[in-house]
Amino acid sequence: MVDMSGLNQEQLEAVLTTNGPLLVLAGAGSGKTRVITFRLAKLINNGVSPKSVLCLTFTNKAATEMKERARALVGKSVRGTTISTFHALGARILRAHPEAVGLRPSFTITDGAEQVGTIRRILRTLRIDDRKFDPKRIMAQLSQAKNAGIDASAFRSMEGVLPHLVEASQEDEEYQLAAIEVYERYELALQSQNVVDFDDLLLLTLRLLHGSDEVRNRLRDRWQYIMVDEYQDTNGAQLELLRQLTGPMKNLCVVGDDDQSIYGWRGADVRNILGFEKHFVGAKKIMLLTNYRSTGHILSVANAIIEHNPGRYEKRLRSAGHDGEPVHISSVEDEEVEAEEVARKILSLTESGVSPGDIAVLFRSNVQARPVELALRASHIPYRMVGGLNLFDRREVKDVIAYLRVLHNPDEDQALRRIVNWPPRGIGDTTIKRVDNWAREEQLGLLEALSRADEVDGLNPRSVAAALGLVSLFDEHRHRLNSQKSSTVVKKLLSAAGVESALLAGADDPAAAERRVENVRALVRQLERYEQRMKKKQKNEAMEVDVEPEEDLDLAPEIENASLEGFLADLALTGIEDARRKDERDDQVVLSTIHAAKGLEWLHVYLIGWEEELLPHRRTLLEHAELAEERRLAYVAVTRAKKYLTITWARRRQRFGQNVERQPSRFLENLPDESVIRLEDKVNPPKTESEEREIARDWLGKIRANLEAKRTTPKS
DNA sequence: GCTACAGATGTTTTT
DNA sequence: CATCTGTAGC
Numbered sequence: 001m002v003d004m005s006g007l008n009q010e011q012l013e014a015v016l017t018t019n020g021p022l023l024v025l026a027g028a029g030s031g032k033t034r035v036i037t038f039r040l041a042k043l044i045n046n047g048v049s050p051k052s053v054l055c056l057t058f059t060n061k062a063a064t065e066m067k068e069r070a071r072a073l074v075g076k077s078v079r080g081t082t083i084s085t086f087h088a089l090g091a092r093i094l095r096a097h098p099e100a101v102g103l104r105p106s107f108t109i110t111d112g113a114e115q116v117g118t119i120r121r122i123l124r125t126l127r128i129d130d131r132k133f134d135p136k137r138i139m140a141q142l143s144q145a146k147n148a149g150i151d152a153s154a155f156r157s158m159e160g161v162l163p164h165l166v167e168a169s170q171e172d173e174e175y176q177l178a179a180i181e182v183y184e185r186y187e188l189a190l191q192s193q194n195v196v197d198f199d200d201l202l203l204l205t206l207r208l209l210h211g212s213d214e215v216r217n218r219l220r221d222r223w224q225y226i227m228v229d230e231y232q233d234t235n236g237a238q239l240e241l242l243r244q245l246t247g248p249m250k251n252l253c254v255v256g257d258d259d260q261s262i263y264g265w266r267g268a269d270v271r272n273i274l275g276f277e278k279h280f281v282g283a284k285k286i287m288l289l290t291n292y293r294s295t296g297h298i299l300s301v302a303n304a305i306i307e308h309n310p311g312r313y314e315k316r317l318r319s320a321g322h323d324g325e326p327v328h329i330s331s332v333e334d335e336e337v338e339a340e341e342v343a344r345k346i347l348s349l350t351e352s353g354v355s356p357g358d359i360a361v362l363f364r365s366n367v368q369a370r371p372v373e374l375a376l377r378a379s380h381i382p383y384r385m386v387g388g389l390n391l392f393d394r395r396e397v398k399d400v401i402a403y404l405r406v407l408h409n410p411d412e413d414q415a416l417r418r419i420v421n422w423p424p425r426g427i428g429d430t431t432i433k434r435v436d437n438w439a440r441e442e443q444l445g446l447l448e449a450l451s452r453a454d455e456v457d458g459l460n461p462r463s464v465a466a467a468l469g470l471v472s473l474f475d476e477h478r479h480r481l482n483s484q485k486s487s488t489v490v491k492k493l494l495s496a497a498g499v500e501s502a503l504l505a506g507a508d509d510p511a512a513a514e515r516r517v518e519n520v521r522a523l524v525r526q527l528e529r530y531e532q533r534m535k536k537k538q539k540n541e542a543m544e545v546d547v548e549p550e551e552d553l554d555l556a557p558e559i560e561n562a563s564l565e566g567f568l569a570d571l572a573l574t575g576i577e578d579a580r581r582k583d584e585r586d587d588q589v590v591l592s593t594i595h596a597a598k599g600l601e602w603l604h605v606y607l608i609g610w611e612e613e614l615l616p617h618r619r620t621l622l623e624h625a626e627l628a629e630e631r632r633l634a635y636v637a638v639t640r641a642k643k644y645l646t647i648t649w650a651r652r653r654q655r656f657g658q659n660v661e662r663q664p665s666r667f668l669e670n671l672p673d674e675s676v677i678r679l680e681d682k683v684n685p686p687k688t689e690s691e692e693r694e695i696a697r698d699w700l701g702k703i704r705a706n707l708e709a710k711r712t713t714p715k716s
Numbered sequence: 717g718c719t720a721c722a723g724a725t726g727t728t729t730t731t
Numbered sequence: 732c733a734t735c736t737g738t739a740g741c
Contacts, residue, residue, distance in 0.1 A: 059730040087731045112731085198731050233730075266729060365727050387729080424717065573731070595728050617727055633728080656726065657732035 002041045002073060014286045015039045021280035022253040027317045028639035029293030032255055036229055041073040043225055050080035052224040057085055058233050060574045086238055088573050090201035095556030101204045106409055106565060107194045109572035114414045115139055115197055122185045133178055142183050146199035147267030148236035152183045194411045202237040209244040215554050220247040231256030235267040250280055258313055259306050260636050262595060264629050291317045293601055295324025297675040298645050304671050306635040309628045328646040329668060330679035335371050338650050342606050343375035356382050357586040358603035362594050362637055364615045369591050383589040387596040396503060396516045400523055407478055408564045413446040423502030426466035434458055486564040487528045530567050594637045605641035610649045610665040634667040
C-alpha cells in the first residue's frame with residue numbers, strides 16, 4: 001500500500017480521481033510531480049495492469065525522473081508502464097509501422113540544424129533569394145504548421161488563412177506561396193533521404209493512426225489510462241494524438257499550469273489546457289493552489305503579476321509558509337553596475353555561509369549573461385551557465401554525427417553534403433555541383449551518384465577517383481558493421497577519413513584544436529557507453545523469467561539494440577551527454593535564462609534586466625497574445641525563488657553598441673506595497689565620487705525607512 | 717582550399 | 732559592439 005498521508009486535500013483528490021477526464025491545474029510549487037507519481041502508484045495498487053498505463057512528458061529529464069520516482073513508490077512493477085516523451089513515443093510507433101507512412105525501416109531523425117540547410121537549398125532550386133525570404137523564418141513557420149497538425153497538403157488548401165498573414169501585402173502573398181511550395185518540396189526531400197524531423201514524429205504518427213483503424217484501436221485497447229505532464233506546453237498535434245489514443249475510454253489525466261505556458265513561440269498552444277473541459281466532455285477540474293516553495297511576499301508579487309492576464313483560470317497561490325522578506329526592487333545605472341551589484345550581494349551571502357548552489361541569476365536573453373559572468377569571475381564566485389552552447393552545436397561534433405548518419409543511412413544526402421569534402425579530399429565545389437545535377441536528372445541519391453561518378457560528364461579523372469574513394473570508404477565500413485561493434489567501425493572510419501588529424505592540422509590555436517578532438521572522442525565514448533548499456537539491458541531481459549513474449553505489434557522497443565541505428569535514435573531523442581555535465585556541481589551559482597529555469601527553484605534569486613523592451617521583449621510588444629506570454633514569463637521567474645528575491649532594472653543599457661535610456665518593466669507596476677521594498681531612481685545618478693557616496697547613504701536611509709515602515713504597519 | 721573581409725543581425729529553444 | 736555567414740580573391 002502506498003502511504004498517502006503526506007498529501008493535502010487537493011492532492012489526494014487528484015490522486016483518487018482515476019476515471020474519466022481529469023484536469024489538474026497545478027500552480028507553481030504545488031507538488032505536481034508528487035501527484036503524478038502517487039496517482040500512477042494508486043492505479044497500479046488498484047489492480048490496473050502497469051502495461052495499460054501511459055505517462056507522457058515533454059522532456060527526457062522529466063520522463064527519467066518520473067520513472068525513478070514511480071519505481072521508488074511501487075517497485076519494479078512499473079516496468080510495464082510506458083513512460084515516455086511525446087516524441088519518443090511517436091518514434092516507437094513509427095518504428096513499428098514505417099511503411100504505412102512511406103518510410104523505410106532504417107529511417108533516421110534529423111537533429112534540426114540540418115533542416116535550415118535543406119530549406120535554403122530548396123529556395124535556391126526555386127530561384128528565390130534567401131535574403132528576401134529568410135530560410136529560418138520559413139522553417140519556423142513550417143514547424144508551427146506541423147505542430148498544429150497541418151501537413152503539406154492541408155497547408156496548401158489553407159492558403160490565405162495563415163494567422164499572421166491576415167493583411168497580406170503583395171510581398172506577404174509571394175512569401176506565402178513560396179512557403180507552400182517549400183513545404184511540399186521539403187517533405188519530398190526528407191522522404192527521399194528516409195529522414196524525419198522532430199515535428200514529423202508527431203505528424204506522421206497522426207497520419208498513421210488516422211489511416212489505420214487497426215493500429216489505432218489496438219493502441220486504444222492497450223492504454224486504458226493516460227497521464228500527461230506539463231500539459232500547457234502541448235501543441236495541436238499532441239492534442240489530436242491524445243484524442244486518437246484515448247478513444248471513448250477517456251481515462252485521461254492532464255497536469256499543468258496555464259500561467260506557466262511560455263513556449264507558445266515554439267508551437268505550444270495554451271488553448272489546449274484552457275479548453276480541456278470542452279475537448280474532453282465531462283472533465284473534472286482540480287486546482288492545486290497551496291505552494292510549498294515560496295514565502296507569502298514572493299507569492300503575492302507573483303499573483304499580482306499574473307492577475308493582469310486575460311483568458312486564464314483564475315487562481316491565487318497561497319503560501320504554506322511565512323510571509324518572509326519583502327521582494328527587493330532596485331534600479332541601477334547600467335548593466336555593468338547591475339552585474340557588479342549582484343556579484344557583490346552574492347559575495348556577501350556566500351561569505352556569511354550561504355552555499356552558491358542556493359543562488360541563481362535569471363535573465364530574459366542570453367546576451368545579459370556576459371556582464372554577470374565577468375563580475376562573478378572577478379569576485380571568484382563559482383558559477384555555471386545552464387543551457388547556452390550545447391556540445392551538439394559544435395561544428396566538429398555535427399560533422400562526426402554526419403559521418404555516423406551516412407554510415408547507417410546511405411540515403412542521407414544532407415548529412416553527406418556536410419562531410420563530402422571534409423576533411424578535404426579533392427571533391428571540390430564544381431565536382432559536387434556536377435554530380436548533384438546529374439543525380440537530380442537520374443533521380444539518384446548523392447552517394448549513389450558519387451559511386452557512378454565516371455558516368456558524369458566533365459569530371460576530371462582525379463575527381464572521379466576521389467569520389468569513388470569516398471564511396472568505398474563508406475561501403476567498406478558499412479560492411480564491417482555486420483561483423484564488428486559499431487564503435488570499433490566508427491573509430492576505424494574516422495581515422496581512415498583523417499578526421500582527427502584534420503582537426504589538429506586546421507587549427508589556429510592548439511588548445512582549441514585539442515578541445516575539438518576531445519569533443520569528438522567524447523562522442524565516440526558515448527557510443528561505447530551506449531553499447532555497454534544495451535548489452536547489459538539485453539542480458540537483464542534474458543534473465544527475467546516473467547518477461548512477456550514479444551507481442552508488441554505497434555510499439556517498437558524503447559531503444560533498439562546495440563546498433564548504430566539505436567544510437568542515432570537515442571542521440572536525436574535524448575541528446576548528447578555533455579562532458580561538462582560531469583563537472584556540474586551543486587555548489588555553483590546558476591546563471592540561466594528564465595525559460596531554462598522553469599521547474600527549478602533556489603533560496604536566493606536575482607532577476608535582472610526588468611525593463612521595457614527586454615521583459616516584455618521588444619519584439620513581443622506588437623501582439624497581445626505574446627505580451628500575455630511575457631507576463632507569464634515574469635511570473636515563472638518570480639516563482640523560482642524560495643525565500644529571497646531581488647529584481648533589478650538598469651536606467652541605461654548598451655544596445656548594439658549604443659547607450660540607450662531605459663524604462664522599468666510594466667510588470668513592476670501595481671505590485672502590493674507591503675510585499676516589496678523599492679530602491680528605484682528614475683534618473684541616472686551623477687558620476688562624481690562624493691555624489692555617489694551621498695546616493696549610497698541615501699539608499700541606506702531608504703532601506704531603513706522602508707524596513708521600519710513595514711515593521712510598524714504589518715500586513716493587514 | 718583557404719583567408720580575409722564585407723555585410724547582416726542581434727529572444728526564448730523541452731523534442 | 733560583437734558575432735556569425737557568405738563570398739571574392741588569392
